[in-house]
Amino acid sequence: MSYAFSLDDVAFLRSREGGAALEACSGLDLTESSRLSDVAAARRVVGARYAAAVLETLLLRRKAGDKVDGGCRWLFTDEALQQASASAVAAYRAKRLAGRDVHDVTCSVGADLVELARTARRCVGSDVDAVRLAMAEHNCAVSGVRPALVRADALRPVTRDTVVVADPARRDASGRRRWRPEDFVPALDDLASVYAGRELVVKCSPGLDPQVAPWAREVEIISLDGRVREASLYSEGLATASRRATVLNSTGEAWSITDAEPDDVGVDEVGEWIVDPDGAVVRAGLVRHYAARHGLWQLDPRIAYLTGDTPPPGVRAFRVLESGRYSEKALRAALRRHDVGRLEILVRGLDIDPDALRRRLKPRGANEVSVVLTRIGRAPTAFVCRAERVPAQRDAEQG
Template structure:
């Protein structure tokens, strides 16, 4: 639904607090939603859609924000909101600086910046989201104002931007189609310290082609890549153009780190590096740091005789040339009934392959399928493995 400024004013009041607390007690599941909404409507009348939508958005946002139960959101704001741990990481890189978030939306980045940055300003062109930000940031000393991100209203601040990457529910992959467009942001804030949050899969070459010459940081959390973030040259670490940050493992790698990673046959373990490492193109750097080697110079799988601390790996118990028939026979001989399938470099769909293996056993193993070699020497290999956990 579309919220209005009047809706936000109501939702921020004491009467709505009590109503929201009651609606939050309802399950609002697929099975119960019709009955639950009817029950809420009998008590809250025309306010029911506002209350139900707010409760549902808070529940969705809870996976990103620990205090989402008191926040106000729009649906798009929840979709694009930065997970709290990622926002805190970014804010820590800006500690002590004056910062202006020019696309502040409902304020998720501002909360992380407050208390770390020397001074914080937030602005947005959408008056409804700005009203929600005022509610969400009540009690803080963040300055909020309505302004277009492409018309600067501050000087001597680090500019943070999080352009919208969806339109009508569909993702935009070209950064020139962001709102505001990435090329426009780079032009307007040329010569200023600028931080831009982008989609995880953004094309690095295309970004460079737009004239960006700073650092691209890829950040992962909870086993998934959350974002790519552009840090202008004045904020980048000298000599670094790519960085991978693994928040769960408290580990960072950059393209300035050593990358002397050899290529060799599989050892005891196979390691599928964190997505941030792969996306940032730092697989060799990760391997060099942890004493691992590549199975193939063009494939992101690593191998070694030990595992990096805290990293899940796959202990090799069999290696075979990959065909479905050969793999089916191998797994049947090992009494396998469930299998995790990892694939790189070959056209195999794990979900389509799994039922064709016709597994009937009692054991659970993993299979790593990949390509080894190039050109006429290329071959598909399957490694039957035991996961470390």
């Protein structure tokens, strides 16, 4: 179980003495095997009262890694760090609200609040948890922003005429995920009811069924570095499309696609390349729109793999070397022909475990290939490919 910070802990960690203790203990291993020696070392530095708070803070700062910009100086709770938006995602969402008066009504330790404060005309953060609010005050200060902070229940409005941003808690006291919107804290329907008529943005899981939020006029699915991170629900005054996929990466590049774009694409035989669209595009139901943008077509109308003779710039695509009806025997023979020893297996539409299949195939050659397994119509089909990173172009995508 993670450590339960107190207000006294936070005050100590923010003090000069606390900063010195954190610095003195920063070189500890903080592993399972070093736990006893780490605790003993921390107690020698700071005494028993604050040793656990110091060790937990150092551990959480390491976990924050590249997720939170400047996180090596932040204060976290374990649950708050788990739910915090990556800084790149929070910064992107904040840009959509730039120049507005914004109130983050579930600000927690400030991962979204810091970025909102950088772009908003005026910014307020509130939370019902006094410990997290104290951590947010520290995190905002070390990040160079100073939004107004107030302790308040998200369901008891304390501002008017602001854009409301909410990130309901989606884990229970034991750390297990809550999947039903009525079990979120605060519940999704309660947020919509309390802020009816206000401009509202709610961050939620990318797997959430949009039908449970009829007030939302736009659902945006966001990925970062190839991993789908979260969804944002926007009320009518903020929506610019019904469905949007936004793809971010750590280098600062970003592009979006919406359902306002054309989706008139055909279904045909495989071209020179196979393209596996980013997960945000797939989750947002914009595979055909993405295909139309890049001159691709579908292999099967129910499968997300796309194909074409020129892949989109900047993506990792799969140059087709050969293809045919899938069977393990036929695939094993194809791998021998290509002298394959290193094998990546991608699967859509077939009940195949890639890891188990790789173990059975036992490739032993000198070359590396990617095998795309999918269903075309009713036929299981295998494509033996060479994965290549297509050079990016500055104007490749229109956001």
